[in-house]
Amino acid sequence: MSKVTFSVDDTQLNDWCKAFPDTDQAALCVRYAYAFNTVDDAWLRDMLAPNVTYGSQSVFETLQGKEAVRDYLSEKIYTLRAKPARRPRCELGVSEMGNPCVLMFQPQGDYDRNWLDVPLACVAIKSDEDGKASEIFMITVVPSPASAKRSGIYPGVKEAVHERSRRFIRPDNNYAGLRFAFFLLNGEMPLDRWMMEESAKVLDVFPGSESSVLITTERTSDPDDLDIAGFLGFPAVAVFWRNEIIFRYEGLINADHLISEIQKITVLHMVKNAPKIKGQE
Numbered sequence: 456m457s458k459v460t461f462s463v464d465d466t467q468l469n470d471w472c473k474a475f476p477d478t479d480q481a482a483l484c485v486r487y488a489y490a491f492n493t494v495d496d497a498w499l500r501d502m503l504a505p506n507v508t509y510g511s512q513s514v515f516e517t518l519q520g521k522e523a524v525r526d527y528l529s530e531k532i533y534t535l536r537a538k539p540a541r542r543p544r545c546e547l548g549v550s551e552m553g554n555p556c557v558l559m560f561q562p563q564g565d566y567d568r569n570w571l572d573v574p575l576a577c578v579a580i581k582s583d584e585d586g587k588a589s590e591i592f593m594i595t596v597v598p599s600p601a602s603a604k605r606s607g608i609y610p611g612v613k614e615a616v617h618e619r620s621r622r623f624i625r626p627d628n629n630y631a632g633l634r635f636a637f638f639l640l641n642g643e644m645p646l647d648r649w650m651m652e653e654s655a656k657v658l659d660v661f662p663g664s665e666s667s668v669l670i671t672t673e674r675t676s677d678p679d680d681l682d683i684a685g686f687l688g689f690p691a692v693a694v695f696w697r698n699e700i701i702f703r704y705e706g707l708i709n710a711d712h713l714i715s716e717i718q719k720i721t722v723l724h725m726v727k728n729a730p731k732i733k734g735q736e
Contacts, residue, residue: 471547471608472555479586481555485610487580487591488545488557492611494536496529504587511576511593513687524591540565544616548603550579556603559593563684563693563700568618568720573705574600575685595687625721629663632697633721636680640689642670646707650690656710661717 472481483502490498509524510517518524535542543561550556558574577600581590594600609616625632637654639647651668658666669680671689684693686705694702694717701720704713 465610467608468610471606475555477554477582480580480582482586483580483582483588484547484555484557484578487578487588488547488610490528490532491535491543491545491559492609494532494542496525496532499525499528502588504583504585504589507588507590509591511595512597513593513595544571544609544612545578546574546616547606547608547610548574548577549606550577550603551598554579556580558600558603558605561685563703566696566699566701566720567703569702569704569716571616571618574603576600577603599688630661630721631663633661633664633717634695634698635661635664635666636684636693636695637666637668638681638684638686638689638691638693639668639670641672642668646690650692650707653708653710653713654692657713657717660714661721 468485472478472485475481486498486502490496503521503525505521506519507521507524508517508519509527518527541561541563543559546558546560548556548558557578557580559576559578560571560574562570575595577594577598579590579592579594580588583589635654635657637650639650641647654666658664667680671681674681680693680695684691684700684703686693686703688705690707691705692703692708692713693700694713702713702716
């Protein structure tokens, strides 16, 4: 396929597209990333083939046809536009197979500090002979989105991309309001048991905090912590401050690592009944 350039006057994006044999496929990834980074579905116009399909490893149904796929993606973007705290960041990447892809990251709340560590999904896009998207597929499990090579390029994002620096202030020296939610596959597998051993070490360091355990094979149909955390692999842990996520980690985490990360976030506290300073009564 002949080399083409992306229709935006951006040397970095054009150079990235030219690095792939199928430049049209790379340009489609750029457009898709633009649409979500700018929450503007106008970037989706003219990029979808008439018979395009949209699928995901986390959803059984596959959408077919330009109108159905466009309406679905536009609705997602419209919803994200109304929720600034949940707006994603899309980074250009290279899949294990060497193809261009879009890596999607999304904060789980105002205090989520490590949401840019691991992508939640990897979007693969195939192009037809006209350079239009013939298939859009969201990979959430296999291969792991984290296996893709990151570029550090976020189309449409002008400001620096970084984790949220916001910290909460504890009302006292204890950790009341802090909750560790541990997610297990079935509670019996070795990794599950190891996770629970590590959890006991963690809770001793944060007096006043609470913990919960969710065995995913025993979930009910009601919304629960897993719906909020969005984990797809287990074991995993999410840390909540008054029901808002401040830290999430998919996979087995060492107690020392988890303790260190939470101590960084919860270092501040307000001293009650502090003596008044003369002249400030």
